[in-house]
Amino acid sequence: MMSEPKKYQMDDLLRQRVKDASAPVPHGMWEKILDARRNQRYYPVSWIGFSAMVLVTAAFAGWVTFGENRTHADLPLEKPGVEQTHESLERPTASLRTAEKDLQNGFSAASEADRGGAETPTRDVRQKAAGQISRTNRASGESGQIENKAGKEVARQEDIRPSSATGDRGITVSEALMSGQESAFSSSLQDENQVLARSKDFTGEWTVLERAKPSEVVAHSQGQADLPVPPFMAAQQRRSSPSCYSFHTFLRGLSVDGYLAPEYAIRQLVYKEPGMGEYAAMRDETESYSFAFSAGFRANAHFKGGLALRTGVVYTDIVEKFRYADPDAEVRRIITVNIDTIYNPPDVIINVDTLSIVEYGAYDKVGYNRYRFYDVPLLLGYELDRGRWIVHINTGLMLNIGTSRRGQILDPQSNLVSIHSGENSSYPAFRSKVGSSLLMSLGFNYAVRPKLHLLLEPQFRVWMKPLNLEDYPVDQKYMNIGLAMGVRQYF
Amino acid sequence: MTLKQLLFPVSALLLFLPACEKERDEFTPVDSVPLYPRGQIGNFFLGMDQAPDTVFTVNNQSGFKLRSHTGVLVEIEPETFGIPGGAPAEGTIHIAWKEIRTLYDQVSRRMSLRLDNQWMRPYLLFEWSAHQEGTPLELRKPVVIKWPENQPAGALQLWHGQWSEPSGFTWNLSSTGGVSLSTWVDPVQGSGTNGYLVSTDQTGISGAVLVEDARTDSLQATFFPAYSKTNTAVYFLDTDHGSALAFRDNGAGLFILPGLPAGRNGRVVCVTEAIRYRFYSSWKDITTPSPGWEPRPTERQLPVVYEMLRGL
Numbered sequence: 054m055m056s057e058p059k060k061y062q063m064d065d066l067l068r069q070r071v072k073d074a075s076a077p078v079p080h081g082m083w084e085k086i087l088d089a090r091r092n093q094r095y096y097p098v099s100w101i102g103f104s105a106m107v108l109v110t111a112a113f114a115g116w117v118t119f120g121e122n123r124t125h126a127d128l129p130l131e132k133p134g135v136e137q138t139h140e141s142l143e144r145p146t147a148s149l150r151t152a153e154k155d156l157q158n159g160f161s162a163a164s165e166a167d168r169g170g171a172e173t174p175t176r177d178v179r180q181k182a183a184g185q186i187s188r189t190n191r192a193s194g195e196s197g198q199i200e201n202k203a204g205k206e207v208a209r210q211e212d213i214r215p216s217s218a219t220g221d222r223g224i225t226v227s228e229a230l231m232s233g234q235e236s237a238f239s240s241s242l243q244d245e246n247q248v249l250a251r252s253k254d255f256t257g258e259w260t261v262l263e264r265a266k267p268s269e270v271v272a273h274s275q276g277q278a279d280l281p282v283p284p285f286m287a288a289q290q291r292r293s294s295p296s297c298y299s300f301h302t303f304l305r306g307l308s309v310d311g312y313l314a315p316e317y318a319i320r321q322l323v324y325k326e327p328g329m330g331e332y333a334a335m336r337d338e339t340e341s342y343s344f345a346f347s348a349g350f351r352a353n354a355h356f357k358g359g360l361a362l363r364t365g366v367v368y369t370d371i372v373e374k375f376r377y378a379d380p381d382a383e384v385r386r387i388i389t390v391n392i393d394t395i396y397n398p399p400d401v402i403i404n405v406d407t408l409s410i411v412e413y414g415a416y417d418k419v420g421y422n423r424y425r426f427y428d429v430p431l432l433l434g435y436e437l438d439r440g441r442w443i444v445h446i447n448t449g450l451m452l453n454i455g456t457s458r459r460g461q462i463l464d465p466q467s468n469l470v471s472i473h474s475g476e477n478s479s480y481p482a483f484r485s486k487v488g489s490s491l492l493m494s495l496g497f498n499y500a501v502r503p504k505l506h507l508l509l510e511p512q513f514r515v516w517m518k519p520l521n522l523e524d525y526p527v528d529q530k531y532m533n534i535g536l537a538m539g540v541r542q543y544f
Numbered sequence: 545m546t547l548k549q550l551l552f553p554v555s556a557l558l559l560f561l562p563a564c565e566k567e568r569d570e571f572t573p574v575d576s577v578p579l580y581p582r583g584q585i586g587n588f589f590l591g592m593d594q595a596p597d598t599v600f601t602v603n604n605q606s607g608f609k610l611r612s613h614t615g616v617l618v619e620i621e622p623e624t625f626g627i628p629g630g631a632p633a634e635g636t637i638h639i640a641w642k643e644i645r646t647l648y649d650q651v652s653r654r655m656s657l658r659l660d661n662q663w664m665r666p667y668l669l670f671e672w673s674a675h676q677e678g679t680p681l682e683l684r685k686p687v688v689i690k691w692p693e694n695q696p697a698g699a700l701q702l703w704h705g706q707w708s709e710p711s712g713f714t715w716n717l718s719s720t721g722g723v724s725l726s727t728w729v730d731p732v733q734g735s736g737t738n739g740y741l742v743s744t745d746q747t748g749i750s751g752a753v754l755v756e757d758a759r760t761d762s763l764q765a766t767f768f769p770a771y772s773k774t775n776t777a778v779y780f781l782d783t784d785h786g787s788a789l790a791f792r793d794n795g796a797g798l799f800i801l802p803g804l805p806a807g808r809n810g811r812v813v814c815v816t817e818a819i820r821y822r823f824y825s826s827w828k829d830i831t832t833p834s835p836g837w838e839p840r841p842t843e844r845q846l847p848v849v850y851e852m853l854r855g856l
Contacts, residue, residue: 374565421567
């Protein structure tokens with residue numbers, strides 16, 4: 054038995070009531086739709102996208118910089134300033150070795166004197182030990198060697214690593230230790246009091262010593278391994294440099310770029326009113342991309358971890374071919390007309406007059422319109438060192454400080470008008486400043502010399518605002534894809 | 545410098561090698577139109593041939609019949625012509641006779657077969673005058689004019705025309721003469737002749753015409769604003785019916801010819817004197833109705849224009 058279909062009385066009632074119902078289209082509906090469409094401007098890259106790009110770049114840079122405990126040995130730069138920084142950063146380790154030698158050579162007495170007492174040497178003990186070192190070396194190198202052997206054992210038992218609350222203090226200790234070493238081996242040339250005074254200086258900074266593991270000390274003494282760097286030293290290496298470059302605790306170096314970038318300019322004409330579609334098409338028909346390029350100088354500040362800030366001056370030139378042919382063109386000019394000739398030998402009198410005329414004929418023009426931009430870039434970059442190659446990504450703003458133009462276009466009435474920015478009769482279609490544009494790039498540097506790199510940098514740039522004035526019926530916008538080629542000079 | 549080092553600048557230069565097309569800015573003029581004409585169009589008409597067909601020398605005291613080469617017969621009674629004031633001229637007088645048969649003739653006399661919004665189809669246009677030793681004579685009696693017509697039309701009217709400033713050429717309906725069909729014996733052919741007979745009491749330009757109804761169609765010619773009836777003449781030359789119709793100066797460079805029936809074939813002609821003795825002209829063949837015309841008068845020698853008009 055088949056089930057009978059359900060009956061929905063309410064639905065049937067509504068269906069009957071509204072079956073023939075109709076409503077007129079609200080007045081002005083299409084105009085509203087057109088307005089809505091008109092307002093839906095197409096901006097391929099928005100501020101949101103740009104912000105996201107900056108965040109991604111910054112996050113990536115931060116992750117690489119701080120997330121992996123990178124040391125300066127991993128940093129991309131190989132420049133003198135950076136090399137000095139490397140040397141400075143190497144000093145603590147060298148100083149540690151020196152300190153160990155000092156201890157081996159000269160602190161044995163102090164250690165022996167202190168062996169039965171506290172583990173931490175006092176200033177007096179160190180002064181005595183230093184004096185004993187001097188005296189011993191001056192008396193006999195052999196005995197000194199014997200003493201050193203004894204002292205070496207003491208040092209192994211006592212301590213070989215300085216423990217300082219701050220990096221500076223630790224470095225001071227290291228330098229002092231180096232001085233101590235020097236004094237120990239040049240005792241024949243220096244006065245004992247001087248040695249004592251210098252030892253006093255370094256002992257004043259010596260605060261804490263940590264013990265090394267016996268196995269590490271043994272391995273190091275046998276030349277099998279370096280002594281391990283304690284955690285506080287690693288932190289010190291990240292934080293500061295002991296040299297005069299300590300001013301640049303974050304800045305690693307400076308460089309300048311000079312480049313030239315062939316570009317491809319993608320133009321978009323967006324008409325604001327439905328009636329201007331034909332005009333926009335006419336402009337597209339008469340104007341076409343020819344070539345574009347940028348040239349710029351950038352100053353780069355390179356920071357720890359690969360971050361870089363760039364700024365400078367960039368000149369951009371977009372060249373478009375303007376091709377226009379009018380078989381029925383007209384040109385107005387004034388001609389001189391000979392209205393009468395009187396022959397009065399030997400004179401011939403010619404009466405002339407002027408006449409304003411309009412000439413009609415075929416007009417054919419091929420010209421090049423140039424849109425010039427003068428910008429100041431503010432770019433954030435991140436650089437990765439790969440041997441002689443440096444790869445970097447950059448993003449930021451190009452702040453426009455001015456524009457200029459040259460050439461001709463058709464106006465909405467199909468008249469040929471000049472857009473020359475230096476003429477009073479120039480058609481008022483374009484702005485003198487076009488705001489900012491976004492730039493994203495991926496660069497590759499190749500070191501031909503330690504300080505000189507070749508630069509190859511594909512770029513993508515988009516203008517946030519159209520070039521034209523608000524009253525102009527068509528928005529003229531650009532996106533440029535380019536390849537910057539140039540050099541980078543490090544300082 | 546190694547090959548690798550060369551590669552970089554060379555590739556950079558290659559990217560700067562777009563297919564360049566040389567700039568050009570070429571204008572090849574075809575027409576040259578004066579923007580502010582300063583001439584007098586009257587010089588154009590003065591240069592046209594306005595000589596009469598025939599100058600008859602007759603005795604005013606005896607009646608006579610004049611016969612033109614086209615067969616027009618003018619019957620004049622004794623003492624028909626008199627000096628201004630009324631007394632009949634004595635002795636020999638001269639009668640100049642001109643039949644206006646062509647469009648050139650109409651233009652040369654600055655005629656226009658237009659009546660406000662009506663237009664005239666001419667059957668006989670003539671210009672005649674009498675003078676004695678250089679003194680113009682007046683008609684003291686009506687004169688009968690007969691002319692053969694192979695295709696008689698309806699009721700013709702006799703109109704007298706005159707040129708006067710500033711209204712231009714005007715027509716006045718004759719109060720004396722009715723135009724009627726008739727048959728007469730031609731003094732030369734001798735046989736019976738069918739045609740029209742009209743009586744006129746004026747010398748000068750007269751025309752036996754058929755007046756067409758008013759129409760709403762019009763022709764327009766647009767010039768630069770400085771063009772006016774002072775320096776420019778614009779005509780529609782109806783080649784089907786032999787009517788020269790002058791455009792009316794509507795101001796600001798706009799010339800209008802109203803009341804023109806559809807289906808008329810002809811040529812619109814404009815002539816302007818841009819500067820003294822420098823004439824610019826243009827013409828165009830049309831069939832009414834025709835869209836607005838924006839003439840581009842170019843400089844031409846007057847004989848060229850006259851020859852064009854004679855060819856219509």
